[in-house]
Amino acid sequence: MKHYNIAIDGPAGAGKSSLAKALAAQLGAMYVDTGAIYRTVGLYVARQGGDCGKREDVLSKLPDIHITLDHGPDGLQRMYLNGEDVTQAIRENAVSRYASQVSAIPEVRAFLLDIQRGLAAEHNVVMDGRDIGTVVLPEAEVKVFLTASVEQRALRRWKELSAKGESPDLATIQAEITQRDYDDSHRAAAPLRQAQDAVLLDTSALNVEESLAALQAIVKERIGR
Ligand code: DC
Numbered sequence: 001m002k003h004y005n006i007a008i009d010g011p012a013g014a015g016k017s018s019l020a021k022a023l024a025a026q027l028g029a030m031y032v033d034t035g036a037i038y039r040t041v042g043l044y045v046a047r048q049g050g051d052c053g054k055r056e057d058v059l060s061k062l063p064d065i066h067i068t069l070d071h072g073p074d075g076l077q078r079m080y081l082n083g084e085d086v087t088q089a090i091r092e093n094a095v096s097r098y099a100s101q102v103s104a105i106p107e108v109r110a111f112l113l114d115i116q117r118g119l120a121a122e123h124n125v126v127m128d129g130r131d132i133g134t135v136v137l138p139e140a141e142v143k144v145f146l147t148a149s150v151e152q153r154a155l156r157r158w159k160e161l162s163a164k165g166e167s168p169d170l171a172t173i174q175a176e177i178t179q180r181d182y183d184d185s186h187r188a189a190a191p192l193r194q195a196q197d198a199v200l201l202d203t204s205a206l207n208v209e210e211s212l213a214a215l216q217a218i219v220k221e222r223i224g225r
Contacts, residue, residue, distance in 0.1 A: 004029075004223050005120045005139075007132035008215075010146035011181045011192060012096070013153030015203055015211060016128040019146065022212050024126040025075050027225055032119050033077050034129035034136070035099060037112050039090035040067050040081050042098025052101035059107055067115065093176075100180050103130075104187040130184055133195035142222045143198035144215060152204045153177055 006029070008020045017033055024031035042052050044065050050057035068080045078087045089095070102108050109131075116136045119125055129136065133143035148156075154174035161168040184192040194200060199218050203211040219225060 004124050004141040004225075005137050006126045006142040006144070006219060007137050007140040007195075007198070008126065008128040008144045008146055009130055009133050009192065009194070009198070010128075010144075011153070011184065012177050013157045014146045014148050015156065015208070016146050018208065019212055019215055020126045020128040021075055023215055023219065026216065027124070027126065027219070029124040029126050030071065030119065031075055031077060032116065032125050032127040034112075034116055034127060034132065036069070036077060036079050036087075036090055037067060037115060038099040038103045038108070039095050040079050040086055041065060041108060041112070042100075042102045043086055043090050043095050044081055045102060046094070046098050052098040055105055058102050058105055062107065062111055065111075067112075069115075096176070096180065100183050104183065104189060106189040109135075109189050130192040131190035133198045134193060135190045138195075142219050143195050144218055145194035145198040145200050146215075147200070147202050148204040150174060150178055150181065 006023070008016050010016050020033070021031045041058075045052050045058050045061050048061055050061055052058060064082075066082050070078055072078060076087070078085060079090060080086065113136065116127065120127060120137050127137065133140055133145070151174065154170060154177050157173050157177065158168050158170045181192075201211070201214055201218065203214075206214065
């Protein structure tokens, strides 16, 4: 198969980014983290003093947002907001909520569609998000719906933040993830849901290596790589 795209969707904290990134490296494909693009929009609106939950606030600022991205030799996706490198800034905890809020607005989703489809048309991509298999790349050669129990996802996030030297509260993280799951799957515009032809991969009982092996097996079965 010459050109292929792999769509990986699922709820927050399911391990999409690390697994998709590792899979892309193994395949020699481009890894695209679409959540980072929504985060960049949320960051801009918040920085301008806008309320990410208010449609008018977000839409009035949309024309001023120019987003580009590139990939370093380490495969890290760097995000640029009007030329400024915001790769780190979009990882702030508050930005998760801003991203979820702006992502519920249909015009924001439409605004970002071209960037995502453009990358997939030009490269073999492993793209992760919420609506890649259902809306962005409905023709993707492989679709995986990656999930894990909310308890496991909260625990993983807690470990990640603890390793960074932060002192997170597990119950708060779990509540935030539960809220984001609800918001992302109940919005009218491209809600988070498993595509009909997606393979479900639940990693609750799997470690990272086992999850990656399971993902690679799905891909191999579909596209022989
Ligand atoms: O994957 P992430 O946690 O960085 O994504 C941040 C938010 O962006 C998420 O809560 C929902 C939204 N998002 C989306 O609506 N569609 C995507 N394809 C990716 C992310």
